[in-house]
Amino acid sequence: MRFLPRLFASSFLVLLTAGAFAQDGKAARGAIDRSDPIAVLEDRIVNGRTSLGFEPDHGFLKALLQQLDVDPRTQILVFSKTSLQDKLIGPQTPRAIYFNDRVAVGAVQNSTVLEIMAPARNGYVFYTLQNESAGSPRFTKHEGADCGRCHGADALEPGLIVASTPVARDGTPVFIPRDRPPRLFEFTDHTTPVADRWGGWYVTGSHAGQPHLGNGAFTYDEAGVRHVHNADAFGAATLAGYFDVSRYLEPTSDIVALMVFEHQARMTNMLLSAGVMATRTKHLSAAAVEDLLAYMLFTDEAPLQGTVTGDKAFQAAFASAGPRDTAKRALRDFDLNTRLFKYPLSYMIYSPVFAALPPFAKQAVYARLLEILEGQGVTPRFARLSAEDRRNILEILQATKPDFTAAH
Ligand code: HEC
Numbered sequence: 538m539r540f541l542p543r544l545f546a547s548s549f550l551v552l553l554t555a556g557a558f559a560q561d562g563k564a565a566r567g568a569i570d571r572s573d574p575i576a577v578l579e580d581r582i583v584n585g586r587t588s589l590g591f592e593p594d595h596g597f598l599k600a601l602l603q604q605l606d607v608d609p610r611t612q613i614l615v616f617s618k619t620s621l622q623d624k625l626i627g628p629q630t631p632r633a634i635y636f637n638d639r640v641a642v643g644a645v646q647n648s649t650v651l652e653i654m655a656p657a658r659n660g661y662v663f664y665t666l667q668n669e670s671a672g673s674p675r676f677t678k679h680e681g682a683d684c685g686r687c688h689g690a691d692a693l694e695p696g697l698i699v700a701s702t703p704v705a706r707d708g709t710p711v712f713i714p715r716d717r718p719p720r721l722f723e724f725t726d727h728t729t730p731v732a733d734r735w736g737g738w739y740v741t742g743s744h745a746g747q748p749h750l751g752n753g754a755f756t757y758d759e760a761g762v763r764h765v766h767n768a769d770a771f772g773a774a775t776l777a778g779y780f781d782v783s784r785y786l787e788p789t790s791d792i793v794a795l796m797v798f799e800h801q802a803r804m805t806n807m808l809l810s811a812g813v814m815a816t817r818t819k820h821l822s823a824a825a826v827e828d829l830l831a832y833m834l835f836t837d838e839a840p841l842q843g844t845v846t847g848d849k850a851f852q853a854a855f856a857s858a859g860p861r862d863t864a865k866r867a868l869r870d871f872d873l874n875t876r877l878f879k880y881p882l883s884y885m886i887y888s889p890v891f892a893a894l895p896p897f898a899k900q901a902v903y904a905r906l907l908e909i910l911e912g913q914g915v916t917p918r919f920a921r922l923s924a925e926d927r928r929n930i931l932e933i934l935q936a937t938k939p940d941f942t943a944a945h
Contacts, residue, residue, distance in 0.1 A: 570657060570658060570662075572657040572658040572889065572893060573655065573657040573658075573662045574605060574639050574640050574655050574657075575640075575653055575655065575662065575664045575676055575678075576657075576662075578604055578605065579676050582674060587604060589601060589604065589674045591670075591671035591672075594784075595644070595786065596651070596668035596669070597651065597666055597668055597674055598642075598644050598651060598668070598786070599786065601642060601651060601653075601666065601674075602635055602642060602786075605637070605639070605640050605642070606637060607635045607636060607637045607640065607642060608635075608637070608851070608854050608855075608858075609635060609786040609787055610787055610789075610791070610794070610848060610850055610851040610854055611635050611636050611637070611794050611797075611798070611851065611855075612633050612634070612635055612785065612786055612787040612789060612790065612791070612794070613633070613634050613738065613739075613790045613791070613794050613795050613798060614631040614632065614633055614634075614738065614739040614776070614785070614790035615631060615632050615634065615737055615738050615739070616628045616630075616631040616632070616704070616708045616737060616738070616739060617702040617704045617708050617709075617710055617722075617736070617737025617738075618704075618707075618708045618709055618710065619700070619702055619710060619722065619737065620632065620643070620687070621652065621684070621687070622645045622648055622652075625645050625646065625647050625648055626645055626708060627707055627708040628706070628707065628708050628754075628779060628780065629779075629780045629781075630645070630646045630647070630780065631739055631780065631790075632644070632645045633645075633785055633786070634798070635786075636798055636801070637858075638801065638805075638884070638885060638887075638888040638889075638890075639655060639656075639888065639889055639890075640653065640654070640655040641653070641654050641655070641697060641798075644668075646784060648668065649667065649668060649669045650665040650666060650667060650668055651665065651666045651668045652664075652665055652684075653665070653666065653676075654684070654688065654697065656696075656805055656808075656809040656889075656890045656893075658893060659813060660691065660693050660809065660813055661688060661689070661693070661696055661697075661809070662678065663678070663679040663680075663683065663684035663685075663688070664676050664677060664678055664679065665677050665679065693806075693809065693810045693813060693814075694806075694810065695724065695806060696802075696805065696806035696809060696810070697801075697802035697803075697805055697806055698724070698802065699724065699725055699726070699795075699798060699799045699802045699803075700722040700723060700724050700725060700737075701722060701723050701725045701729070701733060701734050701735055701736040701737065701738075701750055702722035702736045702737035703736045703737070703750065703755040703757075703763065704736060704737045704754060704755065705754055705755070705756065706754040706766065708737070710722065710737070711755055711756065711757060712757075722736070722737075724803075725799055726799050726800060726802070726803040727796070727799060727800040727803075727835060727837075727838045727839065727877060728837040728838060728839055729799075729839055730839045731744050731747060731749050731839060731841065731842065732747065732748055732749060732750075733749075733750065734749050734750060734751070734795075734799070735749050735750050735751030735752075735795065736750035736751070736753075736755065737750075738751045738752075738790060738795065739751060739752055739773075739776055739779065739790035740752055740773070740790055740792050740795060741773060741774060741775065741776060741788075741789045741790055741791055741792065741847070741848070742774070742789075742791055742792035742793065742845065742846050742847035742848065743774075743792065743845070743846050744792065744841065744842065744843065744845050745841070745842055745843025745844050745845070746843070747842050747843065751790075751795075752773055752779070753765050753766060754766040775788060776788060776789070776790065789848050789851075791847045791848040791851050792845060792846075792847045793845060793847035793848065793851060793852055793855075793871065793873065794847070794848070794851055794855075796845070796877050797855065797877070800835075800877060800883065801883075801885060803832065804832060804833070804883050804885045805885065805888075805890055807828070807829055807832055808829070808885065808888075808890045808891055808894065809890050811825055811829055811894065811898065812890065812893050812894045812895065812898065815894065815895050815897070815898040816895050819895075819897075821897070821898040821901055823901075826901050826902055826905050827905070827916075827918065829902060830902065830905055830906055830909065830919075831918055831919070832883070833882060833883045833885070833886065833906075834881055834882055834883075834909070834919065834922060834930075835876065835877070835878070835881040835882075835883075836918055836919055836921050836922070838876055838877065838881070840875055840876065841873070841874065841875055841876060841877075843874075844873060844874050845873040845874075846873075847873075852871055855869055855871075856869045856870055856871065857869075859884050859887055860887065860936075860937035861937070862932060862933050862936035862937055863936060864932070866879075866880060866929060866932070866933050867880075867884075867933070867937075868880050868882055868883070868884040868886070868887075868930075868933060868937075869884045880926065880929050880930050880933060881922065881926055881930070882930045882933075882934070886934075886938065886941075887937075887938070899940075899944075900944060903940075903941055903944040903945070904944070904945070906941075907931075907941075907944075907945055909922070909927070910927045910928075910930055910931040910934075911927075911931070912924065912927060
C-alpha cells in the first residue's frame with residue numbers, strides 16, 4: 538500500500554492559494570501565541586503570507602519542514618510500535634522524525650496526519666496536520682490526553698521522548714524481564730552509554746564499530762538474558778536491505794542526528810519545565826540551577842569509545858546553523874572522538890526555550906555558569922570540565938551571547 542494514492546504525476550505540485558483561507562475566520566480568533574511555531578505558521582497561511590505545497594509522495598511534509606526551517610537531513614527513523622500510530626509502524630514502515638531546536642515533526646507512511654510538537658510559553662503544544670489530500674492545510678491542536686497520555690498530561694512531563702525499546706522482529710516492544718517491575722523502554726540521553734541506546738531505532742553510521750541496540754531485534758530467555766538477532770546490522774551504512782528507503786526524504790537515520798536529538802530532547806524538557814515552573818512559582822531553586830547546568834555542560838556525558846562516523850552533510854549543516862566567534866568556534870561544532878561536541882555547553886542556550894526562562898531564572902543560571910567557567914566554586918559535579926573547556930566556552934559565549942555578557 539502506498540502512502541498516498543498515485544493519482545498525480547510525481548512532479549505535480551499543488552500550491553495552495555492564499556485566497557482559500559480568506560474566509561476561514563481563523564485570523565479573527567484574536568492574538569496568537571507567538572511562542573507557538575505552528576500558531577505562527579497557521580496565522581501566516583491564513584493571512585496569505587505563505588502557503589504549503591502538497592505533493593503526492595509525502596503530502597505537506599516537505600513544505601511543512603521548509604516553512605519551519607527544519608533540515609530533512611535530521612531524519613531519524615524509529616520502527617518500534619511505541620507511539621500513537623503504532624499499527625502503521627514497523628520494521629518495513631518506520632516512523633520518520635525531523636527536528637530543529639524549536640519543533641519536532643513525525644511522519645508515518647500510510648497515515649492521514651503528520652504529528653507536530655513544540656515547546657511554547659505554557660508547556661508543549663501538540664498538533665496534527667491532515668495529510669491525506671491537497672487542499673487547505675488543516676492543523677488540529679490537541680490538548681489533554683490525546684497526546685498527553687504519553688507525552689505528559691500537564692504538557693511538561695515527560696515531554697519529548699527518546700527511548701531505547703528492545704523489540705521483536707515485527708517491532709513489538711518486548712519487556713525487559715530483569716527489571717522489577719518489567720519495563721518496556723528506557724529513556725536515553727547523552728548520559729546513556731552508547732551500548733544501551735537505540736533499541737527500536739534504525740541507525741546509519743557507526744560508533745567505532747561498537748555495538749548498540751539499533752537496527753536489531755531481541756528476545757529474552759527465562760533467566761532474563763537478552764539475545765540479539767541480526768547483530769551484524771550495528772554498523773550498517775545503508776538501510777536499503779531493511780525496507781524501501783525511497784519512500785523517505787533521506788536514506789538515513791543518522792547516528793549523529795540521533796545523538797543530537799537525544800541530547801536536545803532532555804535539554805528541552807528540562808528548560809521548558811524549569812521555565813514554566815519558575816514562572817508559576819516565581820522561584821527557581823539553587824538545586825534546579827545546578828541540575829540544569831550539569832546537563833547543559835555535559836558533566837555526565839557517557840564517553841565515546843572511538844570515532845563516530847555519520848552523515849557529513851548533516852554535520853556541516855547542523856554546525857553552520859548557529860553563531861561563531863572571531864576564532865571561528867561554535868557550540869555546534871562536533872568532536873565525535875571522545876564526546877559529542879567540541880565545546881561542551883549546549884547550543885540550546887541560543888534557543889527560544891532558553892530565552893523564555895523568566896529573567897530572574899536566567900540571571901541565576903548565568904551567574905552560576907559564569908562562576909563555574911571562571912573556575913570559582915567548581916564543585917565535584919563540574920570538575921570534569923577542563924580549564925581549557927571552561928576558557929573556550931566563556932570566550933565563545935562572550936562573543937556570541939550578548940545577554941550573557943550584559944548580565945555581569
Ligand atoms: C501511545 C503513546 C503516544 C501518544 C498517544 C502520542 N505519542 Fe508522540 N511519541 C511517543 C513516543 C514513544 C515517541 C518517541 C519515538 C517513538 O517511539 O516513536 C513519540 C514521539 C513523538 C514526536 C517526535 C518527537 C519526540 O518526542 O521524540 C512527535 C512530534 C510526537 N510524538 C507527536 C505526538 C502528537 C502530536 C501526539 C498526539 C496527536 C502524540 N505524539 C501522541 C508516544 C506517543
